Amino acid sequence: MGKRHDQRDPSQLREVNFTLDYTEMALASCLIEVGKTKVICSVSADDRVPPWLRGKGSGWLTAEYSMLPSATRERTPREAVRGKQGGRTVEIQRLIGRSLRSSIDLRRLGEMELVVDCDVLQADGGTRTASITGASVALRAALVRLEKAGRIRSDTLISSIGAVSVGIVDGQAVLDLDYHEDSAAEVDMNVVMNNQGEYVEIQGTAEGATFSKSQLVDLLKLAESGIRTLLSLGDMALTGLA
Amino acid sequence: MGKRHDQRDPSQLREVNFTLDYTEMALASCLIEVGKTKVICSVSADDRVPPWLRGKGSGWLTAEYSMLPSATRERTPREAVRGKQGGRTVEIQRLIGRSLRSSIDLRRLGEMELVVDCDVLQADGGTRTASITGASVALRAALVRLEKAGRIRSDTLISSIGAVSVGIVDGQAVLDLDYHEDSAAEVDMNVVMNNQGEYVEIQGTAEGATFSKSQLVDLLKLAESGIRTLLSLGDMALTGLA
């Protein structure tokens, strides 16, 4: 069980920071930093729901994800210039949206659409899980404000959620992979859990490899401990608000 | 442990058929039928690899997925008319490609790109897992033919893979959900395994719900038994070829 390339233990998260309302135009926003990874997560509310939901009395939450071109060591071409979102972007924003929807009661929300924007300022691995974790904090702040404004019921929030990546690197299960580790990982798994310790999403991928049942068990344990820590830090970030 | 709406046991697959070379223009093709779900999986070979792989001596495999507009009870708008592939399509074809790449040795393939097309003629649930399972059979037939033609080495294939969906419906873990069950499922999980019993992909989603660790264990067991059966049937379909 050796140290990792940045001296972390296998079960150690990178340094994590939440800055509530780093930008102040949206209903609520949260800048999450996980090591060098920086993501601004913002929540807006729209009184119109998507066409297929109109008149049904239920709300919706949708998420969008993007990286600044300068977020990566080698500049990433801008999707607005290419004229469409790439496959990776689409996959990530669908994951973020699904995960967050599991944490609120859409019927209690009423006919309102919440739009969550996750914009990556700097990418050093784990941007999708940082997005989910940061967005859950921003979402909770947004719901408090909507409730204070009398726009939603007080019991719309079901749970808080957190997400982390785990993987097998050099044969060892590790928590919270940075870009360097992610590039070398045999197995890469993103886990989303709520504060009741239940799974919301598990996405395990073995690009060019496979993984066994015992490895799966190890990875899920690591993920659970990491998410518990992230959820505590998120709670603290919201202290001032409550 | 009651019967399901179509009289299947919880651990029972739908009827499965493989028809090799239903269409004959591609290098190899396989029509897979799982209940009413019908998918044509075809494999083509291209001597040019994507730009970022050129001159590196390694090959690539890419997958595309589509549904005929008439494949669903309510007609699905054609993506070529809308001008882009939807998020669900992109997510599925990325999954198919990643899974199949784990079953071959890309360096042994040499500078060649295999293109796998999964076109759904009729959709009744489980189209992405049927695509993976059928495409693995077509891929194996294609590799045999490429080897006979002297275009690839004999050890390019690493494993055969199969995929199945499992889920929690009315609180019960069930195997191979059809469209009716899929719409009502609390949890939906797609599992891809190889013939060594190792995981290639696990994608578990709880849209509007969550799932516990013991439920996860039950679902993975069901999936494993289903995939073993699918792999046997796939082997039989290839008997004439070998």
Place this chain on the structure above:
Amino acid sequence: MGKRHDQRDPSQLREVNFTLDYTEMALASCLIEVGKTKVICSVSADDRVPPWLRGKGSGWLTAEYSMLPSATRERTPREAVRGKQGGRTVEIQRLIGRSLRSSIDLRRLGEMELVVDCDVLQADGGTRTASITGASVALRAALVRLEKAGRIRSDTLISSIGAVSVGIVDGQAVLDLDYHEDSAAEVDMNVVMNNQGEYVEIQGTAEGATFSKSQLVDLLKLAESGIRTLLSLGDMALTGLA
């Protein structure tokens, strides 16, 4: 008057098969096979007509055409991936739509849009004429079902239509060109007729050549005899239904 490369007489069709409801999600579908050419033709009904027809009491019929990437010997890039339908596709689906609209009374149809999907599973020449011929059969089945369901009047169908290609190959007028002949043809003509022996469409093209009046006469005669046979076979395919 020598034999053709596949031993057919100049005035001989390839083997033709109609399979009604090969897929069963649409209102009606027909798999037509003309030699190796295979097309699934499906008909769906939508209670909304296009915006420019709303409130006018008249219906509409629109057609879409596509080829599976694996339908051709050399894989054809997927239009949904390229982001738009090609010129050939657009031209063909406009022809199919126009032809079928001539066979029904749009005012009697009432405010309903029929959508015809022609998806080519395998292409060996004559896909546009096979699409029209197969779609006319599926359309007639669909109209019978709509009438039984009380959704349309019984006199909506005006005629049945059929289509075939004719051309000049090696100086000889031939019926129903396959891909091999089509590539070598000096003149290529698609003819659509109804069961009263009247023309619906004539599209004669001499890519890199021209044709004389007497050649035109010969080609039109061949086409008429071919279409009569196709219309008889189509009638038989619908026997079970009536």
Place this chain on the structure above:
Amino acid sequence: MGKRHDQRDPSQLREVNFTLDYTEMALASCLIEVGKTKVICSVSADDRVPPWLRGKGSGWLTAEYSMLPSATRERTPREAVRGKQGGRTVEIQRLIGRSLRSSIDLRRLGEMELVVDCDVLQADGGTRTASITGASVALRAALVRLEKAGRIRSDTLISSIGAVSVGIVDGQAVLDLDYHEDSAAEVDMNVVMNNQGEYVEIQGTAEGATFSKSQLVDLLKLAESGIRTLLSLGDMALTGLA
């Protein structure tokens, strides 16, 4: 055989004018006016051929067609704003290109691509046939200039071509339909012929109707006489040049 709404005989063309080099930036251009229909047809030469022709020693000709938004009584939305060319546009420019290619010897042209632009300034019916007729004149001027500049062989031109629409209006076969007649026509046919009296293209359409063999014969006769006149007028327009 009564007069038409604009007092023309059934077999009478509208007034036709050719203005060579109305614009002077292209290699050659021709403004053709047929009644109120006005089209600028221009020819440019590019030393690069399309990728699929490179190194084969043969040339190519491609055509593009467009209407100014202000060309029609009701403004037509601009295709560049909508982000794609419509189906009608694609169909027309493919027809123009095919027709013109039949009038030159692509192998003698050598590795050069001729681009023909047909831009409709005002549309009053018959824009596609006016485009072909005007473009053939511009093409002939361009070939003379290319030959003088020593860039092509003197025998590249095979024939001159002309095109006209004919149709059945109120049961009567008429030549050169204007917009008013075109909207009311039961049958609409575009015919392209060369100066040897041979057919290059025949496109007969019966939107919502059909036509008999004897009607076909009448229409083809009308078309031939009209095209002969157009070809003579085109020759005169080129007199100054030769």
Place this chain on the structure above:
Amino acid sequence: MGKRHDQRDPSQLREVNFTLDYTEMALASCLIEVGKTKVICSVSADDRVPPWLRGKGSGWLTAEYSMLPSATRERTPREAVRGKQGGRTVEIQRLIGRSLRSSIDLRRLGEMELVVDCDVLQADGGTRTASITGASVALRAALVRLEKAGRIRSDTLISSIGAVSVGIVDGQAVLDLDYHEDSAAEVDMNVVMNNQGEYVEIQGTAEGATFSKSQLVDLLKLAESGIRTLLSLGDMALTGLA
């Protein structure tokens, strides 16, 4: 203060011509020729305003700009084929729209959208300023006709506007640059003024250079004298109409 390459004085415009209603389908159109530059400017009226203005009792004016591919010495690719308008096009049409909106009272216009199309038939420098100048003439004709038809108030027009380019070429300030001068200019400035001598837009650009305050003063003087002349010529073109 030497002569320019085409023998003009530094403060001399090229020859200017206005042809009212060169095309006659739109509400009003004006062909403006400035030297070899030719632009058709047309005005259409639509009773619907853009969504964000509906129900507010105010009107709107929007402009679109395009060049025929054959307008330039080297053929310009067609934007409808490329699938989008280029940056230069977008910038120009926004400038035209803004400028023209300053010349009318949008509230007096009422709920109506005026669409101005500027289509460049031939480009020899100054197409954006010719478009503004020609469009102002067409707009005034259109307003007269709308007023006669009782569709707008008589005081909707605020002013007439004109535009011209000025620049520094070989160190000398010159008026109305043609393409040859434009390519060589150190500084290029487009000025839009109204008939009260007030500025509507100033856009000065020094691609690869800079300009001083005294140069700015010289350029603005030249522009003002040029625009006065253009406004007089525009008034004359409208004489017949008033």
Place this chain on the structure above:
Amino acid sequence: MGKRHDQRDPSQLREVNFTLDYTEMALASCLIEVGKTKVICSVSADDRVPPWLRGKGSGWLTAEYSMLPSATRERTPREAVRGKQGGRTVEIQRLIGRSLRSSIDLRRLGEMELVVDCDVLQADGGTRTASITGASVALRAALVRLEKAGRIRSDTLISSIGAVSVGIVDGQAVLDLDYHEDSAAEVDMNVVMNNQGEYVEIQGTAEGATFSKSQLVDLLKLAESGIRTLLSLGDMALTGLA
């Protein structure tokens, strides 16, 4: 000469801050804050120049501009989702690119393309001028680093540039408009100058109004004083680097 809504004098800038390398993946980056407006300006270097410059020994600089959806009080739809950049975006990034190109010697740069990304995190007016000012600082840092790495000559930088908006609000000329003032301004002018006091760009617009010569003189004076201050602050931000 009264106070403004935020208590500033007419000739007073908002508080300005430059943070060099707020993100650290690009060659250089600068976060500029002007009041609540926040823009990350990053510079990347690419050894390939655009196709039209290849082999000419000269370099290029291109700029891209975007706003986070959450940057504005009312959420702005994401351009990558809409599938294209809007007209305003295109206009702004062309202005940024042109302005910055005037500050470097492209021939001395050699065959290298500099890409400048200006991403607006929060928008409260003046985002295009903040982008230019911040990007000039990032560009200077990038050039110092490229020179140290031996990739460019030491004399590539010609000047530093700064930009500011000025306008007429309630009849009074004011410097550095925030969003509130910008919405109410009769005239809006963006001025770009270099550290020799010469103009690089002047873009004056009177949406729904006009402006006189004396107003122009006042605005240009205000702009000059504001830019001098911005250039001093930019120099200080770079002190640590030199």
